[in-house]
Amino acid sequence: MNTTPLEPVTTLTFDIFGTVLDLSGSLIPPLDDLLRNCHADMDGATLWREWRYRQRIEQYQDNLLMLGHSGYLAVKRRALLYCLRNNNIDFSAEQIDSFMEAYQHLKPFDDAIEGLARLKKKYKLVMLSNGEEWYLKHLAENQIKIDFDQILSAQTVGQFKPHPIVYRFAAQTLQCEPGQIMMVASHAFDVLGARASGYRGAYINRYHLPYDESDYQPDITVDNFDALCTALAV
Numbered sequence: 001m002n003t004t005p006l007e008p009v010t011t012l013t014f015d016i017f018g019t020v021l022d023l024s025g026s027l028i029p030p031l032d033d034l035l036r037n038c039h040a041d042m043d044g045a046t047l048w049r050e051w052r053y054r055q056r057i058e059q060y061q062d063n064l065l066m067l068g069h070s071g072y073l074a075v076k077r078r079a080l081l082y083c084l085r086n087n088n089i090d091f092s093a094e095q096i097d098s099f100m101e102a103y104q105h106l107k108p109f110d111d112a113i114e115g116l117a118r119l120k121k122k123y124k125l126v127m128l129s130n131g132e133e134w135y136l137k138h139l140a141e142n143q144i145k146i147d148f149d150q151i152l153s154a155q156t157v158g159q160f161k162p163h164p165i166v167y168r169f170a171a172q173t174l175q176c177e178p179g180q181i182m183m184v185a186s187h188a189f190d191v192l193g194a195r196a197s198g199y200r201g202a203y204i205n206r207y208h209l210p211y212d213e214s215d216y217q218p219d220i221t222v223d224n225f226d227a228l229c230t231a232l233a234v
């Protein structure tokens with residue numbers, strides 16, 4: 001763990017999908033409906049686990065093959081099609097289009113909304129997400145309903161997190177030294193990428209998953225936003 005004091009931190013950058021927004025709670029019910037309509041012998045929770053892993057692979061492939069940022073929603077769709085085919089589930093394009101509308105109605109975690117309101121009293125709050133900028137603005141205004149100081153999309157630099165250029169772009173845009181920024185995420189890869197880029201890191205381990213075996217450990221590890229606020233004395 002980094003023992004350097006956290007006093008220099010002025011800005012918190014947030015992962016949104018899975019950290020602030022409850023993806024499984026928002027998407028598994030409509031996924032159940034999709035599978036039922038496709039006459040699949042599988043439930044949404046089971047497919048969700050496979051789908052989440054595939055989404056990460058799709059993003060890493062884009063980065064490794066230098067294909068650029070193909071779009072957050074496009075990646076989710078590609079990963080879903082792969083998983084449906086992998087499980088021999090027949091579907092139509094219309095069914096997928098209908099399901100993907102659920103992404104416009106993602107619900108936030110209660111602890112995240114309360115925590116963000118508390119953190120805003122002390123820190124500058126910034127979205128730093130793989131989502132497209134227009135989509136992030138929609139989620140901020142209509143679903144999260146928190147006035148972020150800035151919304152930054154990885155699409156701007158043509159890479160998905162955890163590519164280091166995303167974190168460097170954010171630091172430059174915010175006119176901050178990396179050590180003045182703390183990345184807050186429920187995904188170890190995001191904290192790892194930020195820490196490797198000189199950021200401080202807070203791991204919201206709401207899914208009770210181990211952190212990577214790496215020299216770039218989080219400064220703070222907590223289960224929820226309330227505990228994060230306590231750790232940051234807010």
